[in-house]
Each structure stands twice: as structure tokens, then as C-alpha cells.
Amino acid sequence: MELKKWKKNAEIEKFFETLMDEPFRNLIKNRFYNLEPLTRSGALKPSLDMIDKKDRLIVKAELPGINIDDVKISILDGVLNIKGETKEEKNIEKDEYYYSEITKGTYERSVRLPHKVKESKIKATYTDGILEVELPKAEESKPKEIKVKVENENK
DSSP states (O other): OOOOOOOHHHHHHHHHHHHSOHHHHHHHHHHHOOSOOBOTTSOBOOOEEEEEOSSEEEEEEEOTTOOGGGOEEEEETTEEEEEEEEOOOTTOOGGGOSOOOSOOEEEEEEEEOSSOBOGGGOEEEEETTEEEEEEEBOGGGSOOOOOOOOOOTTO
16 A cells, blocks of 8 residues: 655645535635645745736735845746745744744745736835835837728728
């Protein structure tokens, strides 16, 4: 008999599949429980919003408890990568805790950008645990209006 590693997300997914009917199951899964908190590398996967403005993309990422100096943002081949890390507090011993629920470790999220961007013009801000990356679209990605003259053949 082969031993298989337990996969938390797969087990929870199976639970929802067997317990609830389709509409209710999807509501619960999508609304109240993120079934993908980890990336394949084992890093925590922060939640993202991506907003398409006329001339730029805005990406917002939740990075609670991360010092901005520990955040790295990069772009390679049209993929935005956000990586950060939270560290254990050094002056607190494990036996002093009543609860220890705050997740510590590496956060990482990669997302393919839907448009080419001006990499030299990218700006980022970090406020209240939310990283906001502003990515100006490259000229060839911006929508262009082209006027087309329509001829009336009925004349």
C-alpha cells in the first residue's frame, strides 16, 4: 500500500463536493474560504485585485504584517512577481503564547499581466498592509480609436 501525502486543500474540496449541492457549495467556497492559500513553492499566496484603467493597470496585494523593506517586486516576461516575508518575533518564547495564529513565513504571488507595461515607470505604495503597484501601459497596449469612413452604396 502506497502512502500519500495529505493535501489540505484537496480534502476540504472533497468535503464541499460531497456535503453541499452546487449553488450553495460555490457560494461558500468562493465567499468564505480561500482554498489556495499556498503557492506550489509552499509560500503563502496573498490575495490580489487587478484593475484595468484606461492608461494603466493597478495591482493591489494584501501583505499583512510585512515590513515594506522585506517586499520585492519584479517583472519578467510579462509576469508580475510580489514576494515578501514575515519573521518570528525574537524576544518571545514559544511557551509564552496562549495563541499563535498569525502566519509567519514567505508570501509570494505571480500573475501574468494582460498588457505590456512601461517597466521603467512602475510605481508602488504600501499603506495599512496593502501593496498597490501602478503599471503604466505601453503605447501599443492602450486602446486606440480609429475612425472608419462608411460609404453609402444606395446613392
